[in-house]
Every structure is written in structure tokens, then in C-alpha cells.
Amino acid sequence: MAQDKELETKVKEETTASDVTVKNTEDNKPEAQKDENTLVYEEYEQHEVAAKPKRKFKKRYVVIGVALLLVAFIVFNSINSAKKAVVMVETKEASLGTIENILSISGTVQSAESKTYFSDVTAPLSEINVKVGDKVAAGDTLYTYDEAALDLSKQTAELAIKQAKGSYNSYWSGTAAADRKYAEGLTPQQINDRLDAITAEIDALNNKITEKTSRMNQTLTDLQKVQADINQNGIADSSENLFENGNTEYIYRTESGNKTDGAYNNPSESDRQMSLAVSQSMLDVQYALSNDPEIQGWKRQITALQEEQSHLQTGKAAQVNPGTATSAKAQLDSTTLTQEDAISKIDAAKEGVKSDFNGVVTAVSVVEGATVAAGAQTVTLANLDDVEVSVQISKSDLPKIAIGQQVDITINSKPYTGEISKISGTATKNNNGVAVVDTTIKVTNPDSDIILGVEANNKIHAQKAENTLVLPYEYVQTDSEGDYVYVVENGIVVRKNVTIGIASSTEAQIVDGLNAGDKIVTGNYENLSDGMAVVEMEG
Numbered sequence: 001m002a003q004d005k006e007l008e009t010k011v012k013e014e015t016t017a018s019d020v021t022v023k024n025t026e027d028n029k030p031e032a033q034k035d036e037n038t039l040v041y042e043e044y045e046q047h048e049v050a051a052k053p054k055r056k057f058k059k060r061y062v063v064i065g066v067a068l069l070l071v072a073f074i075v076f077n078s079i080n081s082a083k084k085a086v087v088m089v090e091t092k093e094a095s096l097g098t099i100e101n102i103l104s105i106s107g108t109v110q111s112a113e114s115k116t117y118f119s120d121v122t123a124p125l126s127e128i129n130v131k132v133g134d135k136v137a138a139g140d141t142l143y144t145y146d147e148a149a150l151d152l153s154k155q156t157a158e159l160a161i162k163q164a165k166g167s168y169n170s171y172w173s174g175t176a177a178a179d180r181k182y183a184e185g186l187t188p189q190q191i192n193d194r195l196d197a198i199t200a201e202i203d204a205l206n207n208k209i210t211e212k213t214s215r216m217n218q219t220l221t222d223l224q225k226v227q228a229d230i231n232q233n234g235i236a237d238s239s240e241n242l243f244e245n246g247n248t249e250y251i252y253r254t255e256s257g258n259k260t261d262g263a264y265n266n267p268s269e270s271d272r273q274m275s276l277a278v279s280q281s282m283l284d285v286q287y288a289l290s291n292d293p294e295i296q297g298w299k300r301q302i303t304a305l306q307e308e309q310s311h312l313q314t315g316k317a318a319q320v321n322p323g324t325a326t327s328a329k330a331q332l333d334s335t336t337l338t339q340e341d342a343i344s345k346i347d348a349a350k351e352g353v354k355s356d357f358n359g360v361v362t363a364v365s366v367v368e369g370a371t372v373a374a375g376a377q378t379v380t381l382a383n384l385d386d387v388e389v390s391v392q393i394s395k396s397d398l399p400k401i402a403i404g405q406q407v408d409i410t411i412n413s414k415p416y417t418g419e420i421s422k423i424s425g426t427a428t429k430n431n432n433g434v435a436v437v438d439t440t441i442k443v444t445n446p447d448s449d450i451i452l453g454v455e456a457n458n459k460i461h462a463q464k465a466e467n468t469l470v471l472p473y474e475y476v477q478t479d480s481e482g483d484y485v486y487v488v489e490n491g492i493v494v495r496k497n498v499t500i501g502i503a504s505s506t507e508a509q510i511v512d513g514l515n516a517g518d519k520i521v522t523g524n525y526e527n528l529s530d531g532m533a534v535v536e537m538e539g
Helices: 002-027 046-083 147-172 174-182 188-230 237-243 269-291 293-318 322-349
Strands: 087-093 095-111 114-118 123-128 141-145 359-364 377-383 387-394 406-411 414-429 435-443 455-472 477-479 482-489 492-497 499-503 507-512 519-521 534-538
Touching (some): 087 482, 095 377, 095 499, 095 507, 123 147, 141 147, 141 377, 147 322, 188 269, 188 293, 387 414
Parallel strands (some): 087 534
Antiparallel strands (some): 087 519, 095 387, 406 414, 406 455, 482 492, 482 519, 499 507
């Protein structure tokens, strides 16, 4: 540096002396040379006049050039000296670790389940045991009904069932049950066809009986004629004695050997035997008319057919129209189901209406003594066993959250745990007009200290990565080309472009561009550039 200064002083002195010489030369010129209109120049030769100015021009610019070279040398030397200056930097090895992005956001405590109770019966309310804001335990009685009114309603329901059964049974009277059995499974047309067939069968059997009876009667008539022929006078042998003793005038015989001229003679033996045979045949025919087995069989068949005919005719008259029967049965079933359900609800109502869960009363819609109709709203409870926090997530934080992520919750200065249970599929705008997504955090350990409607502070354990490269965010620099860090390799600063994954307010995950063990420059970035030599001081 001292040599550079001496050289610079010498150059300046030479430059000053040269300028003085040039100036003195110009001042000592003759007047004739100063005025270019004088004729003195004509006395000189042309080369003598031109030579002097040409020599002076070259000397001046040579000196100026040398001066410029000296200045450039000095500047270059200064820059080179600056490059060769030693810069001290602190470094830290890149290492693997865990990074977690925690989102802090407030929300409103609310119940995940709200139940409104409705009256199952129509009856006056005897007692209402709660009011809005009351906390109740599962099984606590909310309100009761007037028991006398419930008993009356139950009796009315039971009578309705009896009435429905009586109406249905009227279609199926017991007196016609046997007759309906004959017609069971038959349509009216089928019954008519069977009645016609029975009539035809009875007619056929009667014809058989008539025909056979007629033949038997004809046989009897023929036998009677034979008998008459034997007793030509038309008097049977068995009655012949009635005409004796003074009545002989009516008895006469035209045949020899019987009675002649009023004299009685015994009939011949042949006539007697023939008369007996004919009489016996007549008796047989007469017996057959009343006791013939075939005729009796036909008569029994007719009796059976007539009985079936009678049952079918009665059954047909007692038969219920299928549509009517179906409708009557449906009406009975409907009435039975409705009234049995009413009876069941009445029995339950006698025990009073009880809370299904631990909760807080949010509405009471009835008053004591009033008659409530079935289906009327009575009391509303919010479940304290199923509590959640409703929060709104901005679009920038939305990619960081997911269902199932754990949440640290603080309600009324008391810590609770929770997890994200629902993320809405649509965005809404908050009071500031910013698009937000409604998100639900389920409180996993609720207790009776929780008050619904208050604000809860939530810390969502959003993105998390383990066994990954993690750097303090201040080590990462950014320019128009993107994110980068300075590392030291063999005493030289090297710029390495990096890709950031999870980022918190203090740390950044490096997913690409660095390796574990790389020596990261931790500060003094404004004095560093790629390729600079540095002396490393490990932090």
C-alpha cells in the first residue's frame, strides 16, 4: 500500500511538471506566432512551423494515458485486496428434527346434540320441574302428567280395540261357521257350479228309483191279475169263507169242480198251490218296494247330496266378499296397532318424562296445568356429554388442517382436549367479508364445568413432520429466484436453493436442496456472496 502511494505521488509530480513546461512554452511564443494573420509565418519553412505543435500534442496525451493507467491499477489493486480480505462467518450443521405447525384460533362452545321433547299423549301437565338454564342429569324428571286423565285415555283406547274386534267378527258369525267351511276356498261361481252338479246327481238318482219302483209296481200288478185269474170271481181264497152262510148267492163257479148250482165244492189242489205262490210273490214285491237295497242306497246318496246342497247354499249366503273381508281385517289391525301404541305411551307417561342425557335446558314451551296435545313441543335440552367448538378457518390455513387433527382447547381457563371432526364443504363470508370455512372441533373430555355459548381458545396441531430437516426460519433467505440458504464448503460460501415444506412462525422444513450435515451460515448475509472465501466459526 505504501508503494502504491509513492507511485501515485510521483505520477502526480510528473504530471504537474509536464503541464508547467507546456504552459511556459506557450507563453514564450513570439507575437508573430500568436497572430495567424501575420506574414511572419511566410519566412519559415512549412515543416518548421508544423513540427512544433505536433510534438506538444503527443506529449500531453501520453502523460494523461499513463496517469489513467496508474489510477486503474490503484482501483484494481484495491478491489483485489478487498476480495482477498478475510470474512468471518458462523455456521451450524443442518440436522433432522420435528416440526409442527400450530394454528391458534378462537371459536364458540356449543352442544353437538340438541333434543326437543314432544308430548306423546294428550293430557294436562301436573308438574314442570325445570326452567331455561337449568342443568340436568340423565334420568332426571322434566315434567309429569295428570294420572287420572291418563287412566281415562287408556280406558278409551281399550274400548276402541274391543269395538274394532266386534265389528270385524260380525262378518264371521258362529252360526254360519260350519256352512262357510263347505264354501271355504270356493268362489261364488264355483259354488253355483257345484250346486248345479248336485241337482243333476239327485235328479239322476230319483230317476233310477222311479224307474225301478215302476217296474216293481208293474210286477205287483201283474201278480194281482194272475191271482184274479185263479179266482175268476175276483174273490181271494182267503176271503172266500166270508161269503158263506147265507151269502152263497153271490158265489158261483163256472168251472167244474168248484161250485155248481149253488153247491160248494173245495177248490182243486192245483188252484190252491198256484194261489199261494202268487200271494207270496206279491208279498215279496211289496217288501221290495220298501226295502230294496239298491233303492235304499240311492236314497242315501240323495240324502247326502241334499245335505251338501243345503250347506253350500247357506255358506254361499254367509260368504263375505273378499274385498270387504280384507278391508275389515285391515281396519281391525290398524285400530289395534294405533290403540296399543297409545296405551303403551300412556303407561310410559305415568312415569313422567325424563332426561336422556346430561344437559342444559335451553327452552320450555309449556306451563303447569295446561293440557298439551299429542305431538306438542314441551322442553329442549342441549347435550353436555357431546360438546364441540365451532371455528372459522381462512383459505390460507385451510390446506393445513385435516379431520382427526388434535386440538388443545381452553374454556374458561380450563384445559380440554379435542380433535377436528368436521370441515364444511362450502365457504361463507364472515363479518369482514372474508371467505372462511366452518370447522367443528369435538371436545373429547367434556365435563359439567363447560358453559355453552362462551368463547374457547384453540391450538390446532396442524401439519407435522418428524425425522426431517428443520432450520430456523431466519436462516432462509429469499430473492427473485426463490428461497435459498448459504452453506460453507471448503472455506467457500455456496448458495443453495431450497424448497420449504411445513413452516411455522420460527422454523421451516427443508424438503429439497439440503442434506443433513451441511454447514449453514447463520448470519452476516449482507456481506456474503456466492463463491466468497470465508473463515468458518461454528456456532
